[in-house]
Amino acid sequence: MNKINELFKKDLKVANIGLDSFYKDLKSQKIEAIHVDFKPPARGNKKMASLLSRLK
Amino acid sequence: MVTERIDRANKEALDRILKAQPTIVGIGRAIDDIPGMTEKTILHAGPPVKWEDMSGPLKGAIIGGLLYEGIAKSEEEAVEIAESGQITFDSCHHHNAVGPMAGVVTPSMPVWIVKNKAFDNYAYCTLNEGLGKVLRYGAYSKEVIDRLLWMENTLAPILKEAIQLSGEIDLKSILSQILQMGDEGHNRNKAGTSLLIRELAPYIVETDFSTESKRDVLKFMNSNDHFFLNVSMPACKCTMDPLGEIKYSTVVYTMARNGTEFGIRVAGLGNKWFTAEAEVIDGLYFPGFSMDDANRDIGDSCITETTGIGGFAMATSLPIVKFVGGTPKDALNYTLSMYEITEGENDIYKIPALDFRGTPTGIDVRKVVETGIAPIINTGIAHKDPGVGQVGAGLVRPPMKCFEDALEDFVLSLEEEGLL
Amino acid sequence: MMKVCHEIRKNTYYDSVTLMLISKELKKMEGIKEALVGMATDLNKELAEMINISSEDIKSASPNDFFVSVLCHESIEKEIILDKVDKLLNEKKKESSLDYRPATLDSALKYEPNLNLALISVPGKYAAGEARKALNKGLHVMLFSDNVSMEDERKLKELASEKGLLMMGPDCGTAIINNVPLAFANVVKKGNIGVVGASGTGTQEVTVLIDRLGEGVSQVIGTGGRDLKKEIGGIMMLDGLKSLLEDDETSVIVLISKPPHKDVAKKVLEEVKKSNKPIVVNFIGGDKKEIEDHGGYFAKNLEDAAYMAVNLLRDKEDTPNYEEIEKMAKMEAAQIGSNQKYMRGLFTGGTLADEAMKIFMNHMDVYSNIPLKPDLKLLDIHKSIKDTCIDLGDDDFTVGKPHPMIDPSNRVERLLKEKEDESVAVVLMDFVLGYGSNEDPVGEMIPSIIEAKKAFEDRGQYLSVVGSICGTENDPQDYKKSKKRLEDIGVVVMPSNAQAARLTSSILKLLRGGSCE
Numbered sequence: 001m002n003k004i005n006e007l008f009k010k011d012l013k014v015a016n017i018g019l020d021s022f023y024k025d026l027k028s029q030k031i032e033a034i035h036v037d038f039k040p041p042a043r044g045n046k047k048m049a050s051l052l053s054r055l056k
Numbered sequence: 057m058v059t060e061r062i063d064r065a066n067k068e069a070l071d072r073i074l075k076a077q078p079t080i081v082g083i084g085r086a087i088d089d090i091p092g093m094t095e096k097t098i099l100h101a102g103p104p105v106k107w108e109d110m111s112g113p114l115k116g117a118i119i120g121g122l123l124y125e126g127i128a129k130s131e132e133e134a135v136e137i138a139e140s141g142q143i144t145f146d147s148c149h150h151h152n153a154v155g156p157m158a159g160v161v162t163p164s165m166p167v168w169i170v171k172n173k174a175f176d177n178y179a180y181c182t183l184n185e186g187l188g189k190v191l192r193y194g195a196y197s198k199e200v201i202d203r204l205l206w207m208e209n210t211l212a213p214i215l216k217e218a219i220q221l222s223g224e225i226d227l228k229s230i231l232s233q234i235l236q237m238g239d240e241g242h243n244r245n246k247a248g249t250s251l252l253i254r255e256l257a258p259y260i261v262e263t264d265f266s267t268e269s270k271r272d273v274l275k276f277m278n279s280n281d282h283f284f285l286n287v288s289m290p291a292c293k294c295t296m297d298p299l300g301e302i303k304y305s306t307v308v309y310t311m312a313r314n315g316t317e318f319g320i321r322v323a324g325l326g327n328k329w330f331t332a333e334a335e336v337i338d339g340l341y342f343p344g345f346s347m348d349d350a351n352r353d354i355g356d357s358c359i360t361e362t363t364g365i366g367g368f369a370m371a372t373s374l375p376i377v378k379f380v381g382g383t384p385k386d387a388l389n390y391t392l393s394m395y396e397i398t399e400g401e402n403d404i405y406k407i408p409a410l411d412f413r414g415t416p417t418g419i420d421v422r423k424v425v426e427t428g429i430a431p432i433i434n435t436g437i438a439h440k441d442p443g444v445g446q447v448g449a450g451l452v453r454p455p456m457k458c459f460e461d462a463l464e465d466f467v468l469s470l471e472e473e474g475l476l
Numbered sequence: 477m478m479k480v481c482h483e484i485r486k487n488t489y490y491d492s493v494t495l496m497l498i499s500k501e502l503k504k505m506e507g508i509k510e511a512l513v514g515m516a517t518d519l520n521k522e523l524a525e526m527i528n529i530s531s532e533d534i535k536s537a538s539p540n541d542f543f544v545s546v547l548c549h550e551s552i553e554k555e556i557i558l559d560k561v562d563k564l565l566n567e568k569k570k571e572s573s574l575d576y577r578p579a580t581l582d583s584a585l586k587y588e589p590n591l592n593l594a595l596i597s598v599p600g601k602y603a604a605g606e607a608r609k610a611l612n613k614g615l616h617v618m619l620f621s622d623n624v625s626m627e628d629e630r631k632l633k634e635l636a637s638e639k640g641l642l643m644m645g646p647d648c649g650t651a652i653i654n655n656v657p658l659a660f661a662n663v664v665k666k667g668n669i670g671v672v673g674a675s676g677t678g679t680q681e682v683t684v685l686i687d688r689l690g691e692g693v694s695q696v697i698g699t700g701g702r703d704l705k706k707e708i709g710g711i712m713m714l715d716g717l718k719s720l721l722e723d724d725e726t727s728v729i730v731l732i733s734k735p736p737h738k739d740v741a742k743k744v745l746e747e748v749k750k751s752n753k754p755i756v757v758n759f760i761g762g763d764k765k766e767i768e769d770h771g772g773y774f775a776k777n778l779e780d781a782a783y784m785a786v787n788l789l790r791d792k793e794d795t796p797n798y799e800e801i802e803k804m805a806k807m808e809a810a811q812i813g814s815n816q817k818y819m820r821g822l823f824t825g826g827t828l829a830d831e832a833m834k835i836f837m838n839h840m841d842v843y844s845n846i847p848l849k850p851d852l853k854l855l856d857i858h859k860s861i862k863d864t865c866i867d868l869g870d871d872d873f874t875v876g877k878p879h880p881m882i883d884p885s886n887r888v889e890r891l892l893k894e895k896e897d898e899s900v901a902v903v904l905m906d907f908v909l910g911y912g913s914n915e916d917p918v919g920e921m922i923p924s925i926i927e928a929k930k931a932f933e934d935r936g937q938y939l940s941v942v943g944s945i946c947g948t949e950n951d952p953q954d955y956k957k958s959k960k961r962l963e964d965i966g967v968v969v970m971p972s973n974a975q976a977a978r979l980t981s982s983i984l985k986l987l988r989g990g991s992c993e
Contacts (some may be wrong), residue, residue, distance in 0.1 A: 188519045340493070342496065343510060343511060344523065378497060387577045389577075396579045
């Protein structure tokens with residue numbers, strides 16, 4: 001069950017969600033990373049976000 | 057519960073897109089073949105629009121159409137007739153038809169007849185006139201009208217007979233091939249045009265027309281890289297039309313612009329249009345022109361993107377991305393970003409540069425609103441004044457409002473049914 | 477006067493989009509009014525005609541011919557234009573832009589299904605949601621974001637614990653997993669000391685010192701600052717500790733935290749008691765006896781923790797060189813004027829400020845925005861009094877501004893303000909290197925240090941500037957170079973924050989005649 005110790009034996013593959021600089025730091029160290037271009041759901045439009053949540 | 061219902065409907069929508077079998081079955085005439093067409097009907101691209109709200113190129117194309125039909129003898133008279141209310145203007149999409157740019161269809165115009173053999177429905181589109189001063193960009197000078205007449209009297213009859221000789225032509229296999237040959241099916245049609253000529257040439261030669269006419273027809277097709285566009289469009293149109301009645305589906309089955317407004321229709325919401333002011337395109341302009349000369353986004357050609365090719369398949373057509381100063385990697389990224397807003401992937405239309413992944417297919421309104429990523433469209437740019445023609449090409453996205461309004465309406469319709 | 481010049485090249489093909497771009501570029505050239513570079517298709521010929529730059533040659537050219545036609549000032553030579561065209565035609569494109577950036581974690585996973593850790597730094601109100609999605613997808617999480625509610629934190633950590641995943645944070649600034657520094661972390665040698673830390677800069681300082689003492693780290697797990705509060709119950713520290721106990725690469729373990737809630741401390745120490753690996757515990761101000769009763773090794777500060785861990789690993793008894801510090805203190809004190817008495821600590825790392833204040837605590841009162849005792853709180857945080865230590869990374873200073881580890885401009889201003897105070901004798905500073913931090917934290921401060929020292933000199937005084945650099949030789953900013961640049965302008969650079977504080981304390985003692993009251 002302990003996935004933490006499994007992780008210690010693998011290559012890190014990082015999803016960077018947020019600050020671009022953290023992604024660039026990882027890339028500069030040749031670490032496998034993907035930058036997720038996070039945007040607030042429905043571009044922060046509250047009405048749309050609430051409509052979407054009703055469909056979930 | 058509601059999510060499952062929607063997901064099931066969207067799966068059905070994707071399934072219908074994938075099952076479609078668009079096939080050229082012949083050449084017809086608008087008045088004879090297009091449903092609901094009358095002697096006094098003129099169809100145009102995009103959502104419905106009144107004469108007074110039409111943009112320059114659409115008005116120009118209608119003037120040209122009236123001159124071509126002989127309904128008007130002069131520009132002034134054409135305007136008078138258009139204003140008088142004696143002509144019924146309607147959206148191509150209401151008549152199983154599509155048209156590039158202004159998309160004007162008048163009764164006498166010859167049309168491609170494309171059949172979706174999986175669902176037995178048809179789509180219609182006029183024949184492509186070539187580049188430069190042409191009706192679809194709102195030009196209506198004598199050379200434009202003369203060319204239309206030649207198309208009616210020489211091009212169409214020869215093509216019609218050639219198709220009768222060759223038998224129907226499967227468009228699905230041609231579309232899948234051209235995506236591997238550098239076309240994306242919307243703004244680059246070199247491969248498609250070439251393959252179509254290959255299909256037709258032996259039979260054109262076999263027709264009973266004069267050598268001169270046959271040579272003119274072949275030359276005409278060969279001189280126009282976009283000849284295939286007017287075939288890929290109805291192929292996509294007849295692919296999408298069977299989605300129009302899928303209840304609870306949030307998949308977009310129409311995107312179209314009339315030069316004033318951009319409109320979309322959603323499978324679960326039937327024939328209702330959701331519109332917003334169309335964008336002005338920031339693209340690559342021909343020498344002598346700039347964004348100031350541009351008309352707002354116009355044409356039904358984004359039916360290709362609706363089906364998952366065109367801008368969605370940009371990764372197959374790397375040269376296209378230069379229109380916005382991008383790089384081949386940008387082209388790949390444009391396609392990759394469309395997977396974020398689509399229901400699934402095409403099983404036949406594949407992208408070599410993405411390890412033959414299927415094109416992103418079936419725009420989901422929910423995903424567009426949630427991610428804030430609007431569909432990407434490759435398009436030509438028309439001059440805002442009638443009669444001038446194309447001034448550039450570029451990439452454009454629909455206004456987000458169309459999708460937001462559609463989502464709101466969709467939620468409302470579920471509420472009315474007591475499902476929310 | 478304008479002229480038209482043109483050129484035709486027979487049977488030369490370029491694609492139309494390239495040529496349109498070249499037309500556009502040419503038009504930007506000084507003195508060129510219109511430019512058309514294209515294949516001689518009917519459309520292009522018509523365009524040339526329309527903008528009045530056509531010619532008989534162009535009119536008769538075929539679609540397989542390439543032409544250039546330009547309307548320009550008569551002083552411009554045709555060769556220059558053609559050179560430009562050729563240059564543009566043959567131009568090598570710069571390496572194309574960005575890698576694909578998916579919009580959501582879901583699509584990132586479709587793109588790369590083997591992602592195993594999410595580093596999340598989105599605004600607080602979205603942070604918990606993104607972390608939950610990542611955990612549910614089976615990813616370990618490092619949550620850098622703050623402003624996450626205590627309840628969300630507990631739920632996230634319970635979810636992670638249930639799934640056997642790391643849930644580092646919220647407000648987790650530092651971690652080194654599989655020797656990859658994440659967020660704010662240093663490039664520390666690979667080794668056999670495992671760290672679980674609830675303090676970002678505290679963890680950085682300990683790992684940097686381990687590196688400087690010649691050892692390295694196996695894993696450095698951050699927990700976020702609130703993990704050992706009662707509401708959270710130390711979930712991440714307990715899971716982190718357990719994973720290090722099971723990790724073959726880890727021989728010695730260091731736990732770092734601010735004083736934990738007593739129930740939580742007990743829970744953690746119960747685990748320590750069961751451990752078969754030596755565990756150094758630095759619960760800043762923690763109960764020495766309780767820790768030792770549970771078989772842990774009590775460390776009184778960050779430096780002590782690093783030394784203990786290294787000594788346990790090597791079975792040795794190294795300590796900092798205290799005699800050397802006294803010698804240096806005498807040298808500095810000798811230069812300081814008799815009217816100068818006070819110390820000003822200007823810190824970018826909160827835990828480092830805290831550590832320094834604990835070292836001063838026994839013989840002097842230190843005012844602060846984060847004081848050790850409530851009555852030592854500065855009334856106006858922007859104005860130092862007597863002996864003052866400022867944490868410039870505290871919320872008071874960072875509203876609407878980046879953290880001083882990223883942008884030290886607040887500290888530059890503060891130093892320039894301190895220099896006006898004639899009673900100041902010593903300025904104490906930290907410099908945090910590593911990923912996440914400013915590209916050159918030392919370089920950002922140097923001009924203001926020179927200016928401050930000069931202001932004292934101009935008054936016939938001497939300002940002692942004592943610093944320590946939290947960084948390693950392999951950090952992108954380079955510890956050695958940074959150290960040399962500071963020494964070159966007269967800064968006394970100590971090997972640790974604790975020693976810098978100790979030196980400062982010794983200087984002050986000497987100035988005050990052995991008494992610090």
